[in-house]
Amino acid sequence: MTKKNPNALAPDHWIWSKFDELNAQHFRGQLEPPQEILRLQSTTWAALTVNTMANGTPCRLIWLDGEALDTDPSVAADSLLHEMVHYELAAQANGDGDQTHGTRFVVRADEIGRSLGLPSCCLPGFTAEQHLQIARIWPKVQRQAVQITSAK
């Protein structure tokens, strides 16, 4: 019997319904649920990791900022959506766990962003390097930009 990771979120945690909701909304429900969604301790980062299990199948894990999970569900949900884009791209690339924010990521993020009324990662007047920085924190930074603009 495999030992459960103590940081794994329980099957009845709200994040799992959020995964299903975002999957249906943006990925036509085609993403297989990851093996685990886990809580990261004392960090603001989120991540997708892909390992190959002994039987050869990929083991995909989504890690989310533990503090956001407890105190700011909308930030945790945005982090989840970000990782789900990596997840989809990783699945298309046969599970290479691609964590980059290159063209493939930006195209997909912007497609989802448009449906949410969010600005593109490629804001005019910014360099390619800055677009990459923006993509790295998509969609949180786009939401903040919309809030700032609408507060004017």
Ligand SMILES: [Zn+2]
């Ligand atoms: Zn990322």
